[in-house]
Amino acid sequence: MKTMNAVVTGATGCVGMNFLKHLSEQGGSALALVxxxxxxxxxLLTINxxxxxxxxxxxxxDITSEDDFDVFYHFGWENTEKSFRDAxxxxxxxxxxxxxxxxxxxxxxxxxxxxxxxxxxxxxxxxKIYPDxxxxxxxxxxxxxxxxxxxxxIYANSLNIRHVWARIFSVYGPYDNPGTxxxxxxxxxxxxxxxxxxxxxxxxxxxxxxxxxxxxYLLGEKGVANxxxxxxxxxxxLIREYxxxxxxxxxxxxxxxxxxxxxxxxxxxxxxxxxxxxxxDTGFLPEISFEVGIxxxxxxxxxxxxxx
Numbered sequence: 001m002k003t004m005n006a007v008v009t010g011a012t013g014c015v016g017m018n019f020l021k022h023l024s025e026q027g028g029s030a031l032a033l034v035x036x037x038x039x040x041x042x043x044l045l046t047i048n049x050x051x052x053x054x055x056x057x058x059x060x061x062d063i064t065s066e067d068d069f070d071v072f073y074h075f076g077w078e079n080t081e082k083s084f085r086d087a088x089x090x091x092x093x094x095x096x097x098x099x100x101x102x103x104x105x106x107x108x109x110x111x112x113x114x115x116x117x118x119x120x121x122x123x124x125x126x127x128k129i130y131p132d133x134x135x136x137x138x139x140x141x142x143x144x145x146x147x148x149x150x151x152x153x154i155y156a157n158s159l160n161i162r163h164v165w166a167r168i169f170s171v172y173g174p175y176d177n178p179g180t181x182x183x184x185x186x187x188x189x190x191x192x193x194x195x196x197x198x199x200x201x202x203x204x205x206x207x208x209x210x211x212x213x214x215x216x217y218l219l220g221e222k223g224v225a226n227x228x229x230x231x232x233x234x235x236x237x238l239i240r241e242y243x244x245x246x247x248x249x250x251x252x253x254x255x256x257x258x259x260x261x262x263x264x265x266x267x268x269x270x271x272x273x274x275x276x277x278x279x280x281d282t283g284f285l286p287e288i289s290f291e292v293g294i295x296x297x298x299x300x301x302x303x304x305x306x307x308x
Contacts, residue, residue: 010075072105091144164223169232173209200240208293232273
């Protein structure tokens with residue numbers, strides 16, 4: 001297959017940054033659509049083959065290009081803060097933005113549209129989650145993702161664009177939001193603080209961002225039209241086990257405090273992706289263990305949050 005020429009929204013987030021680096025390593029090129037004034041534009045400009053255009057999701061209709069592109073990767077999403085996760089009107093706007101992204105994909109000649117869905121589309125499930133597990137989101141965020149999935153699929157089909165939907169589970173790695181469990185724990189331990197956690201009994205599925213980037217690249221190449229893919233590691237550990245590994249990479253003498261924080265009312269206790277169809281259709285298997293991935297992530301965060 002010829003090298004991929006992609007369009008990417010949400011290019012400065014953890015998913016977007018790691019994806020663009022992987023795409024570049026494969027010899028591909030990309031048009032990265034970035035929120036105006038983003039501090040990470042300078043990082044994007046260091047990636048070979050990436051051209052940057054500053055554009056809010058609300059203004060996708062303004063984008064033009066003389067080039068044709070192969071795949072449109074839509075990672076952009078507004079109002080991702082925890083305080084907005086259950087705000088229906090804040091989430092609703094993303095449905096329009098995603099449909100605008102499908103329209104832009106057609107305008108730019110893309111044959112494939114890869115959307116970034118979420119495990120939140122399923123709600124709380126007590127067993128391994130399969131692509132066809134019934135969806136029952138219990139947050140406005142999850143409901144908006146689910147609605148966006150179906151509407152973007154219908155629209156893409158009407159435009160003869162191959163539609164692929166990646167339901168992403170828990171990701172960690174460089175460029176991650178500092179407010180996530182993994183990132184905030186790294187930052188606090190680097191500062192010699194003792195984070196307060198729940199009992200940590202959740203069974204969780206974490207995937208390193210470089211592995212996620214590779215999975216998304218393969219879905220752009222080989223994903224089956226109108227398919228849903230759960231994208232995770234396919235394996236779980238207790239949250240407290242992950243956190244102990246993280247802590248030992250920074251300060252083995254520190255004692256973590258489990259049980260000081262209550263579980264949320266709608267706490268998800270089990271989160272494990274079934275990746276069989278992802279592996280079957282694309283050949284993807286995770287390559288980077290949590291022990292290796294977390295060490296790399298800690299090294300990245302040390303640039304901004306040095307210990308001591």
